[in-house]
Amino acid sequence: MKKYFIYGLIISIVIAGLLSIGVLLSGKFDELQIKILFTTLAFTVYSIIGLCCNSIVEGKYSVFGRLGLGVTFIGLLYAVVTTWATPKAGEFLQFRFSLLVIGLCFAHCSLMLLVNTYNSTISAARAISMSASVIAALIVVAMISSLDLNAGTFKLLGVVSIVGVIATIIAPILAFTANKSNHTDGENSAGV
Known part of the structure; x- marks a missing residue:
């Protein structure tokens, strides 16, 4: 398939x-x-x-x-x-953009699920990243559906997005570092 x-x-x-x-x-x-x-x-x-x-x-x-x-x-x-x-009717645009936001959330979470979790820190970073993605998508879809564009909602979206971006960057870096150290440790023990 x-x-x-x-x-x-x-x-x-x-x-x-x-x-x-x-x-x-x-x-x-x-x-x-x-x-x-x-x-x-x-x-x-x-x-x-x-x-x-x-x-x-x-x-x-x-x-x-x-x-x-x-x-x-x-x-x-x-x-x-x-x-x-x-x-x-303009409602079709609301649904169209909502589907796009939900699709982007699925794409982001799918990529995060590819990150190997070698330890609990990586697992936590990945979970935070995916949770922030889902929460941000829910906020954006709610904003699109209600056309409510108040400052408080934007602030909340901004905070959630920043946390999500940081966790999205940290998780694969930690996974890469953990993978490198696992390979280095394996080579050192093999060479002894």
Whole structure:
């Protein structure tokens, strides 16, 4: 399944890219060309999200990866349909951006699940990173849904995002360092 998914992704990106190149080279930006560009953008963004989720599909976190791929597919399908159907109501944009935020959260968590947890510090950093990602996604979706843009919500989102970014940077660095020291210790004991 993984191989077919990747091939399908590559083919759809190439086709969308060629169409976008044709639009850009034509120099005309009427409604049809803008829809082609937005469709290409949707394929590009959701392809990246899908690749992140697909990276854990055949491992320990397969169910989470498949759920992420499902959200990715629904988000892409909704983005393409609403680009071409152009509903009159503005609510479709709220749902469209909410799906994108949820997809990005799945992508981030999928990548964090690839970080090997050699010790409890790495596990904690990874858990904090993923928790912050989920909380940030919930805040953003709530803001999009209610269109409530007060200063307190932005401050909370900022704090959660900063904590998440720091933990996201720290977890793989600690994992890399722990892996290096495990290999160094193994080589030292083998050489003795």
